[in-house]
Amino acid sequence: MDVQNAFLHGDLDEEVYMKMPPSFASSSSEKVCKLRKSLYGLRQAPRCWFAKLAESLKKFGFQQSSSDYSLFTFRDGAVQMNILVYVDDLIISGTDDVVVQRFKDYLNQCFHMKDLGKLKYFLGIEVARNSEGLFLCQRKYALDIISETGLLGAKLAKTPLEQNHKLALATGPVLKDPAPYRRLVGRLIYLTITRLEFSYYAHILAHFIQQPK
Structure with a gap:
């Protein structure tokens, strides 16, 4: 799944100011804008976005891996899901299609998501399927x-x-x-x-x- 405008979802936990946009008419050149939300190009943007995403995943019941912070795992009895995060792209694997779909619906409520279907290509790795498994x-x-x-x-x-x-x-x-x-x-x-x-x-x-x- 892909998150639309991911960095705009991040919440700033510190005061950040920016210069007025060039097209903004202002009587004083000394005025600045105080940001209430994260923007693209902001140094804090990736960190703020990942913190927002991690908070949402943990609220659903996921646990963050201590050896790989981009890996989140969910376990409930025989049901297991794994989420691998790369910036605004998420790989979702699970043992129960119903629970996976419920999780996707939950993500759509939290963010504007796009379901890209079954995994075929990710970070230079091609994924093929047959009756024996994944290649x-x-x-x-x-x-x-x-x-x-x-x-x-x-x-x-x-x-x-x-x-x-x-x-x-x-x-x-x-x-x-x-x-x-x-x-x-x-x-x-x-x-x-x-x-x-x-x-x-x-x-x-x-x-x-x-x-x-």
């Missing part, structure tokens, strides 16, 4: 990494790194802009969600993330 794939995400690094036409290799091989420290100059390398390593680490065999490679490359040469 997670990051094919498009992996192709984006290969394309971004200019290796789309490279030949495949079954063993790109020898076992127990240690990379020697380079003696050349430090990269002027290490951001692309760090971004690449970060993306490879995220790729290990579904491709565990890449964990070793990502681990080796991360050794040089501080001063890549």
Whole structure:
């Protein structure tokens, strides 16, 4: 599910003022506006929105995970629901369709929600279903990494790194802009969600993330 205009739902717990909008006619340029609600572009907006959402979920009976604050769990006898939150997007899974629908109706009363249907794609992860269960794939995400690094036409290799091989420290100059390398390593680490065999490679490359040469 997707929350429409999520940041506008946040409640400010501190005094925040802003300059007058350019189109607002005012006799004095020294006047400012006091915000009563959170706005997009406000630094506090994401925190205020998440606090509002967490409060609503806990009121329904959810408990927030202490290891992952974006995960909320609901248990009532044999019924269980899990909510995973990413900004204004919510993944809902549950063991009882009736309870899940009741929860969706509750969310619509709290916020302006949009039901996007069954999960198909989320944060670079493709979700497919069959009679055996769910299948997670990051094919498009992996192709984006290969394309971004200019290796789309490279030949495949079954063993790109020898076992127990240690990379020697380079003696050349430090990269002027290490951001692309760090971004690449970060993306490879995220790729290990579904491709565990890449964990070793990502681990080796991360050794040089501080001063890549």
